[in-house]
Amino acid sequence: MAASDFLxxxxxxxxxxxxxxxxxxxxxxxxxxxxxxxxxxxxxxVIGFIGEEGEDIMHFAEFGVVIxxxxxxxxxxxxxxxxxxxxxxxxxxxxxxxxAAAIMAVCIGLGLPWQTSLAVALALSLSSTAIVLQTLxxxxxxQSEGGQNSFSVLLFQDIAVIPILAILPxxxxxxxxxxxxxxxxIGELPVGLQTLAVLAAVVIIVxxxxxxxxxxxxxxxxxxxxxxxxxxxxxxxxxxxYLMQVVGLSAALGTFLAGVILANSExxxxxxxxxxxxxxxxxxxxxxxxGASIDFRLIAASPLLIASLTFALMAIKFTVLFIIGKVFKxxxxxxxxxxxxxxxxxxxxxxxxxxxxxxxxxxxxxxxxGMAVVALSMTLTPFLFIANEKLIQPRLCxxxxxxxxxxxxxxGETNRVIIAGFxxxxxxxxxxxxxNGIEATFLDNxxxxxxxxxxxxxxxxxxxxxxxxxxxxxxxxxxSVFVSALDSPELNARLADxxxxxxxxxEIMMRASNRYDAYELFDMGVxxxxxxxxxxxxxxxxxxxxxxxFGAYTATRAGQRFVKYDETAVRELAxxxxxxxEYISRAREAIALQEQLLERDMSDKxxxxxxxxxxxxxxxxxxxxx
Numbered sequence: 001m002a003a004s005d006f007l008x009x010x011x012x013x014x015x016x017x018x019x020x021x022x023x024x025x026x027x028x029x030x031x032x033x034x035x036x037x038x039x040x041x042x043x044x045x046v047i048g049f050i051g052e053e054g055e056d057i058m059h060f061a062e063f064g065v066v067i068x069x070x071x072x073x074x075x076x077x078x079x080x081x082x083x084x085x086x087x088x089x090x091x092x093x094x095x096x097x098x099x100a101a102a103i104m105a106v107c108i109g110l111g112l113p114w115q116t117s118l119a120v121a122l123a124l125s126l127s128s129t130a131i132v133l134q135t136l137x138x139x140x141x142x143q144s145e146g147g148q149n150s151f152s153v154l155l156f157q158d159i160a161v162i163p164i165l166a167i168l169p170x171x172x173x174x175x176x177x178x179x180x181x182x183x184x185x186i187g188e189l190p191v192g193l194q195t196l197a198v199l200a201a202v203v204i205i206v207x208x209x210x211x212x213x214x215x216x217x218x219x220x221x222x223x224x225x226x227x228x229x230x231x232x233x234x235x236x237x238x239x240x241x242y243l244m245q246v247v248g249l250s251a252a253l254g255t256f257l258a259g260v261i262l263a264n265s266e267x268x269x270x271x272x273x274x275x276x277x278x279x280x281x282x283x284x285x286x287x288x289x290x291g292a293s294i295d296f297r298l299i300a301a302s303p304l305l306i307a308s309l310t311f312a313l314m315a316i317k318f319t320v321l322f323i324i325g326k327v328f329k330x331x332x333x334x335x336x337x338x339x340x341x342x343x344x345x346x347x348x349x350x351x352x353x354x355x356x357x358x359x360x361x362x363x364x365x366x367x368x369x370g371m372a373v374v375a376l377s378m379t380l381t382p383f384l385f386i387a388n389e390k391l392i393q394p395r396l397c398x399x400x401x402x403x404x405x406x407x408x409x410x411x412g413e414t415n416r417v418i419i420a421g422f423x424x425x426x427x428x429x430x431x432x433x434x435x436n437g438i439e440a441t442f443l444d445n446x447x448x449x450x451x452x453x454x455x456x457x458x459x460x461x462x463x464x465x466x467x468x469x470x471x472x473x474x475x476x477x478x479x480s481v482f483v484s485a486l487d488s489p490e491l492n493a494r495l496a497d498x499x500x501x502x503x504x505x506x507e508i509m510m511r512a513s514n515r516y517d518a519y520e521l522f523d524m525g526v527x528x529x530x531x532x533x534x535x536x537x538x539x540x541x542x543x544x545x546x547x548x549x550f551g552a553y554t555a556t557r558a559g560q561r562f563v564k565y566d567e568t569a570v571r572e573l574a575x576x577x578x579x580x581x582e583y584i585s586r587a588r589e590a591i592a593l594q595e596q597l598l599e600r601d602m603s604d605k606x607x608x609x610x611x612x613x614x615x616x617x618x619x620x621x622x623x624x625x626x
Contacts, residue, residue, distance in 0.1 A: 016042045017284055031138065032131050033382035035284050039291020040379075046296065064282025066241050066251045067275055068130060069158060073259020074268050091149055091328055092156020095342070098320045099125040106312070115171040116362040120370055122164050123353050124313055126157045128346035130283055131381050136341070139385065140464075145330060145447065146337035153321075153342055161253045161348050165355060166198045172359040201247045205240060205254055209261035217267045222581075230274040237275070269520075286347070293350075294375045298368060309369065310376045318343040331447060333393055340388050344381045349374035413459075414475035415441045419483040420465035420495065422453060425511060425532060426485030440483070441474055466494045468502045476503045484510040489517045496524045519574045531570075538563055 016038035024034030041047055100121040107117035132150055133142075141147040213236055220232045240258050241251035262268060299306045318339045325335035350371060357367050417433060417440035419426050430440050442460045444450050450462040463470040465486075476482065482499055486492050492510055499508055509528040512518040518529045538559045545555035569590035 012042055013285065013288060017288065021284075031284075032134050032287055033379075035287030036291040036379050036382070039288035040294060041291075042288075043292030043294065045294065063241070063251075064130075064279060064284070064286040066255050067237055067279040068133075068283060069253065069256035070237050070259040071272055071275060071279055072129070072133075072155075072158070073256040073261075074263050074272055087149070087152045088156050091324060092153045092160075094324050094327075095153050095321060096125050096157060096160055098324070099317055102316050102320060103313070106316070112362075112366070116366060119168060119171055119352070119356045119361045120366065122168075123349045123356065123370060124345045124373070125317075126161070126346045126348045126352075127154060127317070127342040128344055128378050128381065129154045129158060130286060130347055131344070131378055132341050134283065135382060135385050139389070141337065144334060144337065144445075146325075146334035146341070149325070149328070149330065149334075149338050150341050157346070157348070158253065158256055161351075162202065162257070164352065165253070166195055168352070168355055168361065169195060169359055171361050197247045201243055201254070202257065204243065205257050206261060209258045213258070213262065214265050214267070217265070218581075221267065221270075229270060233271050233274045234278070290347070290375055290378055293371070294379065295368065295372055298372050299376070302369075306369065306372050306376065310373050310380070313345065313373060314343040314377055314380070329448075334447075336388055336392050340384045340392075341381070343384065344377035345374040346378070413439075413441055414478050415439045416479055417441070417481045417483060418443065418471075418474055418476060418479050419485055420444070421485035421487070421511075422449065422458070422460050423485065423487065425487070426483070427453075427458075429483060429485060441479070443470075443474055466491065466498050468498055471498070471503065476506065479506060482506045482508050484508070486511065487513065489513065489520065492517070493520060493524065496521060496526050500525060515570050515573075518570060522571065522574045534563060534566065 017035060020038035020041070021031050021034035024037060025031055100118075103124050104114075104117045104121035107120050108114060112120070132154060136142045136147045136150065142151070217229075217232065220229050236258065237255050240254045244251045244254035262271065321339035321342055322335055325338050330338060353367050353370050353374070356362050357364070362370075417438060419430050419440045420443045422430065422442045422444040426442070426444075430442055433440055442458065443463055443465045444453075444460050445462065445464050447462050450460050453460045461474065463474070465471060465474075465484075476499075482503070484492055484495055486495065489512075492512070496508060496510060499506055507528065508526050509530065510521055510526050512521055512529050512531050514531060514533070518531055521529045541562075542555045542559040545558065546552060550558075569587075573586055573590065
């Protein structure tokens with residue numbers, strides 16, 4: 001492509017986005033639909049401003065999906081994946097298997113060979129991660145029950161693409177692959193070797209991410225050149241994408257896997273902040289390319305066929321998802337959000353259909369129709385979200401908006417303390433305060449938990465504590481202390497920002513899972529941070545000391561001193577956490593100093609009160625209520 005052509009198409013893309021997206025947002029259609037409409041208008045089948053059938057654009061635009069999957073992977077620590085395994089495997093796997101089986105049965109009924117039917121079914125069983133997550137985020141539905149289950153399904157689908165692409169070559173055993181379609185270096189290898197090459201690429205990414213990428217990032221971080229770190233982040237993504245392309249796999253899946261591997265690294269947040277703006281720009285380009293890729297000539301030639309297949313696909317997926325939602329006990333409103341939101345085909349459908357074409361598993365007519373159905377179903381998705389929001393949810397007694405509005409209006413008390421999150425952690429804090437005469441207002445954003453707790457006699461209010469209007473209704477302007485018992489670092493960060501901006505008079509006391517979450521809260525100006533495992537682990541250590549003959553007072557005081565010294569060390573280490581060498585050095589010094597202080601404390605002569613704490617008459621007295 002000549003430089004002048006590149007600049008001309010760039011101008012067209014940007015102009016279309018600048019014009020269409022604000023108009024779509026103003027009309028309540030969302031940015032995703034604005035990008036899609038822009039792509040349709042400037043595409044080769046309407047005005048014709050951009051490339052032949054949008055293919056060149058799509059190859060470049062898919063890099064936005066690549067970066068998005070990398071960033072999603074960064075958010076998913078292996079430990080978090082393990083905790084979510086039941087939801088991911090239960091909801092996600094059942095959706096993919098049931099949907100693929102239903103679509104395959106329809107394809108066989110239409111007379112397609114079973115190999116082609118299976119390939120088409122696998123391609124169409126996946127939903128659009130890009131559109132669904134973007135729309136859920138824009139509509140602030142990610143933390144809803146339907147949003148969380150949608151995320152679990154999308155996550156499983158993203159992971160499932162790896163085995164799907166690995167087994168597709170096996171379907172070509174009875175179909176001679178077209179060598180002219182093989183655009184990868186391994187394309188002419190035997191099927192078995194191709195599968196081994198795919199597995200080898202995955203192993204290289206896993207080992208490389210663990211033993212090469214993190215040391216490289218440490219070297220780059222020491223240079224303290226910000227743009228060099230950004231360039232390194234792009235190098236990681238591009239090189240992994242190229243490796244996956246060499247073996248004929250999805251670049252997006254390779255970078256997703258790399259993101260999961262790097263999720264525990266100390267540079268996770270830097271990678272996110274550097275790549276986020278690039279991701280947003282390229283995702284917009286991807287949506288424009290999807291709109292431009294819709295072949296209106298094919299649709300015009302067979303409008304009834306394409307429309308029937310598209311609506312049949314979405315009806316099958318909606319039915320399967322709705323049944324799964326019922327099985328997993330989703331409320332009716334959340335189930336509609338879940339089923340409608342995921343009823344389309346996804347961007348990986350383009351990738352899989354391209355792979356199917358290279359392997360000659362299906363003929364070109366089936367591939368063209370499949371891609372048209374994928375693009376059309378993705379285009380309809382924003383309209384489904386609008387229909388759900390405007391038509392369906394208001395008519396359901398337990399819909400997201402209506403439930404939240406009703407509960408917000410019912411906050412009929414004003415207390416000095418507000419507690420957000422009434423799970424095990426929050427309920428313990430609340431019961432302790434109430435036992436000591438301090439009443440609190442309890443907020444929770446899980447409707448099922450709220451309904452269950454009310455049946456048990458607790459007065460809990462449903463609502464999103466990150467919304468200023470709901471906090472105002474809950475009496476945040478009159479309270480003096482706000483306790484966050486939420487277990488989500490992302491929600492805690494949003495909540496802290498909202499409280500500091502709208503209710504600066506509140507003293508914030510916030511739960512943190514570990515010291516790394518605490519570091520983030522310190523950076524946001526939250527002073528009172530409570531690591532959930534610290535006191536419990538120290539209490540266990542205190543009981544161990546007692547078993548070895550330490551007096552109760554001595555052991556308890558040692559535990560209290562340890563907590564005090566550890567919290568001081570955490571605050572000092574927070575400023576050095578991005579420089580691993582300095583962090584390790586400071587941490588070693590802090591540990592040594594902490595041990596010296598504790599040893600000195602143990603040598604004090606204040607242990608004479610131990611006999612009172614361990615006194616059997618005293619213990620009996622407390623037990624008798626004296």
